[in-house]
Amino acid sequence: MGIKTALPAAELGLYSLVLSGALAYAGRGLLEASQDGAHRKAFRESVRPGWEYIGRKMDVADFEWVMWFTSFRNVIIFALSGHVLFAKLCTMVAPQLRSWMYAVYGALAVMGTMGPWYLLLLLGHCVGLYVASLLGQPWLCLGLGLASLASFKMDPLISWQSGFVTGTFDLQEVLFHGGSSFTVLRCTSFALESCAHPDRHYSLADLLKYNFYLPFFFFGPIMTFDRFHAQVSQVEPVRRKGELWHIRAQAGLSVVAIMAVDIFFHFFYILTIPSDLKFANRLPDSALAGLAYSNLVYDWVKAAVLFGVVNTVACLDHLDPPQPPKCITALYVFAETHFDRGINDWLCKYVYNHIGGEHSAVIPELAATVATFAITTLWLGPCDIVYLWSFLNCFGLNFELWVQKLAEWGPLARIEASLSVQMSRRVRALFGAMNFWAIIMYNLVSLNSLKFTELVARRLLLTGFPQTTLSVLFVTYCGVQLVKERERTLALEEEQKQDKEKPE
Structure with a gap:
C-alpha cells in the first residue's frame, strides 16, 4: 500500500476512459429500465407522480428521505x-x-x-x-x-x-x-x-x-x-482563517447533493427496481451491476447529506464534528468501510482499538472485530439480516488481515519482491477490485434484500461467467488504480506540506 510510483499518463488516461465509459453504459441501461418500468403494477406503491411537466415520476421507496425533505x-x-x-x-x-x-x-x-x-x-x-x-x-x-x-x-x-x-x-x-x-x-x-x-x-x-x-x-x-x-468549553472561540468559507462551501455542497438526489430519483428507480425481482432479472448484466453499485452510492450520499447539514450547524457553533463518510467509490478495504464516521470513532476508541491493539495479530484482531460487530448488531437491532450482515463484514475485515499475513510469508514476499513496482501495484489493485465487490455484496444484504443480493451474485459470478465477471472486474480494477493514484497524490502533497512547515 505504500507504493508511491506515479502511474504513466497513458495508463491513467486509459483507466479513466474505461471507468467513465462503463458507468455511462450502465447508466444508460438503468435509465431505459426505469422508463420501461415506470408504469408497472409492481411499481405503483413506490413510484409516484413527480415532474409531470416533463412526464417523469419519482422513486419514493425511501420513506425517510421523502419525509425529511417534504413534511418534516x-x-x-x-x-x-x-x-x-x-x-x-x-x-x-x-x-x-x-x-x-x-x-x-x-x-x-x-x-x-x-x-x-x-x-x-x-x-x-x-x-x-x-x-x-x-x-x-x-x-x-x-x-x-x-x-x-x-x-x-x-x-x-x-x-x-x-x-x-x-x-x-x-x-x-x-x-x-x-x-x-x-x-x-x-x-x-x-x-x-x-x-x-x-x-x-x-x-x-x-x-x-x-x-x-x-x-x-x-x-x-x-x-x-x-x-x-x-x-x-472554550469561552472565547476563535475561527481559523478561511473557516467561514469552508462552512459556506459545505452548506452549498449539501444543497447540491439534495438537488442531485432529487434529479436522480426522477430518472433512475434504483430503490424500486430491486423490489421487483422478475423485472430486475431481465436487466442486462451491466445495468444490474450498476444498480447494485448505485444502491451503495445512494446510501453514502444520504449519510453525507444528513451529516453535512448537521455538521454545518456544528461548525457554526465552533465545533469540529466527525467528517462525513468516505465515498464508497474510494473504498476497496473493509477497514475504511463505514457510513457513520461518528459511530465508527466511538467503536474504535472504546472497543476495537482497546481489544485489537495494533491490529497486526490474528487472534486479538478476531476478538476485536467480533466484539465490535456484536455491539454494532445490537445498535442496528438484532434480526436475521443484521446477523448475516455483521458476520460477512466481520469476516471481510479479518480476511484482509489473513491475506496480508499470507503476503508477508517468506515465499510470497520474495515473489512480490522480484516483481517490478508497476506489476506489484497491479497485483494489489486486482485484489482491491475483488475486495471492492465483496464490500458491495456484503453491504447490499442490509441496504436492499438478501434475494436481490443473491440475484446479483448469480448473474455476475455464475451465469455471466466469464465475460461479465471479467468485464466487471476489469472496470473495478481501473477504478481501484485511479483511487490508489489519488491516495498517492494526497500523500505526497501532505509530505510536502509537512516539509514546508518544518523549521529551517
Missing part, C-alpha cells in the same frame, strides 16, 4: 434555525453560557417534539449512567450502557419505553429510536471518559450539555465526550 423539512429548518440564532446571540452576549444555551434549547426542542415523558425517560438513562461513572469501573459503565441500548432494541422493554412518547406523527418511530440510541452511546462515552480521567470531575450538568446538543441529538453523528467537552 420545515420542522428541521425551523428547529436548526432557532438553534443557530440563539447560539449566535448567546455567543455575542454571554459566550461563557453558550453550552447551557445548547442544552436548554435542545431539551425544550426534544420535549416539544416527543413530549415531556420521553424527556424524563432519557433523563433516567442519563442519571443511571452518571451514577455508574461515579464508581469508576469502565466494565460496569460499558455493561450498563449496552444494557440500556438493548432496552431500546428488544421487547418487552422497547414497547414499554415507546409508550412514553406522546402524540403520533410520521417520523415518531425514527426520532424515538434515533434519540434514544444516540443518548445511550453519548452517556456511555461520558461514563467511560469519567473513568479514564477521574481527576477532571465531570458533573451531571456536563453530561446533559453533551447529550442535548440538538444538531446531533436525533440523527448524530456521535462526538466522543472528551472532544465535545473540550471544544464547547
Whole structure:
C-alpha cells in the first residue's frame, strides 16, 4: 500500500476512459429500465407522480428521505434555525453560557417534539449512567450502557419505553429510536471518559450539555465526550482563517447533493427496481451491476447529506464534528468501510482499538472485530439480516488481515519482491477490485434484500461467467488504480506540506 510510483499518463488516461465509459453504459441501461418500468403494477406503491411537466415520476421507496425533505423539512429548518440564532446571540452576549444555551434549547426542542415523558425517560438513562461513572469501573459503565441500548432494541422493554412518547406523527418511530440510541452511546462515552480521567470531575450538568446538543441529538453523528467537552468549553472561540468559507462551501455542497438526489430519483428507480425481482432479472448484466453499485452510492450520499447539514450547524457553533463518510467509490478495504464516521470513532476508541491493539495479530484482531460487530448488531437491532450482515463484514475485515499475513510469508514476499513496482501495484489493485465487490455484496444484504443480493451474485459470478465477471472486474480494477493514484497524490502533497512547515 505504500507504493508511491506515479502511474504513466497513458495508463491513467486509459483507466479513466474505461471507468467513465462503463458507468455511462450502465447508466444508460438503468435509465431505459426505469422508463420501461415506470408504469408497472409492481411499481405503483413506490413510484409516484413527480415532474409531470416533463412526464417523469419519482422513486419514493425511501420513506425517510421523502419525509425529511417534504413534511418534516420545515420542522428541521425551523428547529436548526432557532438553534443557530440563539447560539449566535448567546455567543455575542454571554459566550461563557453558550453550552447551557445548547442544552436548554435542545431539551425544550426534544420535549416539544416527543413530549415531556420521553424527556424524563432519557433523563433516567442519563442519571443511571452518571451514577455508574461515579464508581469508576469502565466494565460496569460499558455493561450498563449496552444494557440500556438493548432496552431500546428488544421487547418487552422497547414497547414499554415507546409508550412514553406522546402524540403520533410520521417520523415518531425514527426520532424515538434515533434519540434514544444516540443518548445511550453519548452517556456511555461520558461514563467511560469519567473513568479514564477521574481527576477532571465531570458533573451531571456536563453530561446533559453533551447529550442535548440538538444538531446531533436525533440523527448524530456521535462526538466522543472528551472532544465535545473540550471544544464547547472554550469561552472565547476563535475561527481559523478561511473557516467561514469552508462552512459556506459545505452548506452549498449539501444543497447540491439534495438537488442531485432529487434529479436522480426522477430518472433512475434504483430503490424500486430491486423490489421487483422478475423485472430486475431481465436487466442486462451491466445495468444490474450498476444498480447494485448505485444502491451503495445512494446510501453514502444520504449519510453525507444528513451529516453535512448537521455538521454545518456544528461548525457554526465552533465545533469540529466527525467528517462525513468516505465515498464508497474510494473504498476497496473493509477497514475504511463505514457510513457513520461518528459511530465508527466511538467503536474504535472504546472497543476495537482497546481489544485489537495494533491490529497486526490474528487472534486479538478476531476478538476485536467480533466484539465490535456484536455491539454494532445490537445498535442496528438484532434480526436475521443484521446477523448475516455483521458476520460477512466481520469476516471481510479479518480476511484482509489473513491475506496480508499470507503476503508477508517468506515465499510470497520474495515473489512480490522480484516483481517490478508497476506489476506489484497491479497485483494489489486486482485484489482491491475483488475486495471492492465483496464490500458491495456484503453491504447490499442490509441496504436492499438478501434475494436481490443473491440475484446479483448469480448473474455476475455464475451465469455471466466469464465475460461479465471479467468485464466487471476489469472496470473495478481501473477504478481501484485511479483511487490508489489519488491516495498517492494526497500523500505526497501532505509530505510536502509537512516539509514546508518544518523549521529551517
